Amino acid sequence: MKKMRVVEIAGNLMQKNDAIARRLRDRFAEQGTLVVNLLSSPGSGKTTLVERTLERLADRYAIAVLVGDQATENDARRLSRDGVEVQQITTGAECRLDAGMISAALLRWNGRRFDLLIVENVGNLICPAEYDLGEDLRAVLFSVTEGEDKPLKYPLAFNTSQVAVITKGDIAQAVGFNREAALTSIRQVNPNGRVIEVSARTGQGLDDWIGLLEERIAAKPVPVA
Amino acid sequence: MHEVSVALSLLEGVESTAREQGIDRVAAVHVRIGALSGIVRDALAFSWDVVTAETICEGSRLRVEEIPLVVYCERCEGERAPRPGSGLLCPQCETVSPHVVRGREMQLVAMEVPE
Numbered sequence: 001m002k003k004m005r006v007v008e009i010a011g012n013l014m015q016k017n018d019a020i021a022r023r024l025r026d027r028f029a030e031q032g033t034l035v036v037n038l039l040s041s042p043g044s045g046k047t048t049l050v051e052r053t054l055e056r057l058a059d060r061y062a063i064a065v066l067v068g069d070q071a072t073e074n075d076a077r078r079l080s081r082d083g084v085e086v087q088q089i090t091t092g093a094e095c096r097l098d099a100g101m102i103s104a105a106l107l108r109w110n111g112r113r114f115d116l117l118i119v120e121n122v123g124n125l126i127c128p129a130e131y132d133l134g135e136d137l138r139a140v141l142f143s144v145t146e147g148e149d150k151p152l153k154y155p156l157a158f159n160t161s162q163v164a165v166i167t168k169g170d171i172a173q174a175v176g177f178n179r180e181a182a183l184t185s186i187r188q189v190n191p192n193g194r195v196i197e198v199s200a201r202t203g204q205g206l207d208d209w210i211g212l213l214e215e216r217i218a219a220k221p222v223p224v225a
Numbered sequence: 226m227h228e229v230s231v232a233l234s235l236l237e238g239v240e241s242t243a244r245e246q247g248i249d250r251v252a253a254v255h256v257r258i259g260a261l262s263g264i265v266r267d268a269l270a271f272s273w274d275v276v277t278a279e280t281i282c283e284g285s286r287l288r289v290e291e292i293p294l295v296v297y298c299e300r301c302e303g304e305r306a307p308r309p310g311s312g313l314l315c316p317q318c319e320t321v322s323p324h325v326v327r328g329r330e331m332q333l334v335a336m337e338v339p340e
């Protein structure tokens with residue numbers, strides 16, 4: 001048996017991502033861009049919420065959208081409309097976006113300034129929770145068709161988000177959604193976060209979501225040159 | 226699900242330290258993984274074998290130290306380990322304790338190198 005020596009390596013695996021995320025955050029602060037990172041399982045309604053958001057805000061603000069998916073460019077096509085910059089990031093084997101991918105995407109916009117950058121992460125509640133993208137606001141979506149205990153199964157995603165958005169409220173009754181149980185499990189992992197309940201179909205609760213974005217955009221004004 | 230990218234980041238970290246110190250063979254790598262990191266141990270071990278093929282870490286062992294979740298409970302004024310599946314609930318006073326003290330780790334700790 002050969003003798004072994006032990007070599008210490010001090011290294012957090014997130015070091016590289018976090019360093020890039022810090023640079024992104026500085027840059028967004030300089031440019032006065034509000035960055036929102038949307039997390040959820042596949043099919044919770046991220047793309048639909050982004051569509052509604054664009055309908056309400058695109059004529060008043062300069063908006064860019066980054067959409068992450070492992071495959072296809074369907075979401076980017078779905079979201080494209082006049083006056084909004086949309087880029088699809090196809091991640092292939094990777095199950096989440098990371099700060100380096102955001103940085104590379106921004107280069108393709110040649111440093112253009114936006115009031116609001118919406119990042120629609122890959123549908124997955126595990127991996128995206130680990131990756132800081134330099135965002136100001138992390139929102140986790142969770143539809144009434146998912147188990148009320150989802151926040152307990154994916155505590156990190158809910159714990160690191162400032163907002164939890166409960167979607168598809170219009171079918172809550174039909175699917176027997178237990179609202180109290182859902183709110184309790186959200187509070188168990190994130191007692192101070194804000195909860196917004198919406199239905200993209202009926203428009204219920206969208207004012208709360210849009211209001212929050214407007215408030216946060218106003219709090220990050222265009223820099224004076 | 227992100228075990229392959231985690232394994233790649235580990236490999237990258239090991240290779241960079243190895244280059245600095247002129248190490249050309251690694252027998253084992255020690256890492257610390259927190260309970261909240263969402264990493265499945267077997268999947269990570271499998272990914273490690275795949276990504277280390279034809280590298281200085283080929284055939285090396287990945288030794289994982291699992292770090293259980295610990296939160297700081299403001300009511301008890303102490304560190305507590307929530308019961309699995311109870312979110313961040315203090316097991317003693319049932320207060321939600323969102324301050325995660327341990328359990329988010331994804332750290333490289335050391336490598337074993339043949340002398």
